[in-house]
Amino acid sequence: MRIELIKAFTKNPQEGNPAGVIFDADNLSQKEMIRISAELGYSESVFIVKPTSDDADFRFRFMTPTTEVDSCGHATLAGAYSIYLRESFENLKIETGAGFVTVFRNKDGSFMMKMARSELGVEEYDRKEIAGLLGIDEKSTLHFPIKTSSVGSPKLMIPISSLEVVRSIKPDFDAMIKFSMKHPVNGFYAFTNKL
Secondary structure, rough: EEEEEEEOOOOOOOOOEEEEEEEEOOOHHHHHHHHHHHHHOOOOEEEEOOOOOOOOOOEEEOOOOOEEEEEOOHHHHHHHHHHHHHHOEEEEEEEEEEEEEEEOOOOOEEEEOOOOOEEEEOOOHHHHHHHHHHHHHHHEEOOOOEEEEEEOEEEEEEEEEHHHHHHOOOOOOOHHHHHHHHHHOOEEEEOOOOO
């Protein structure tokens, strides 16, 4: 087993989204993978195993410190980049819990992935409750529906009025975990188009 740390979405090693990348993980149980992910301490780690389908080059299993998730964008790119360092490719087809993902290497050396089409959730979440979980005023959210969006793992999309408000967020992590246990939400994504 070999473990690497790769940061996605950046060229600067001081920035980006870190993910643990674990090769040769075929003999690990889910419980062992979760334990390793918890020890690494990143939001997700990717375990690279043999695919169950002849249509894929590799199978990626994504673990948080507490559970397995079907997909993770930054860990997918981190795993693909680690594979590229070992054996270069133009594109790589990956089997995940959310279906197949293809990662392409662009001419400029960057990587891009093609995932399943995003699905917008039906349920609208209470603006005041969500603002409270983020430690901001309800009026700091934009008047768009607060819903989940998913390509395999539902994320709560929260429109915020400005970048200044995004930077002022002080999340109540314990309350967010409780909320996520009651609702099909696997992450809070506060965003703004107002710089």
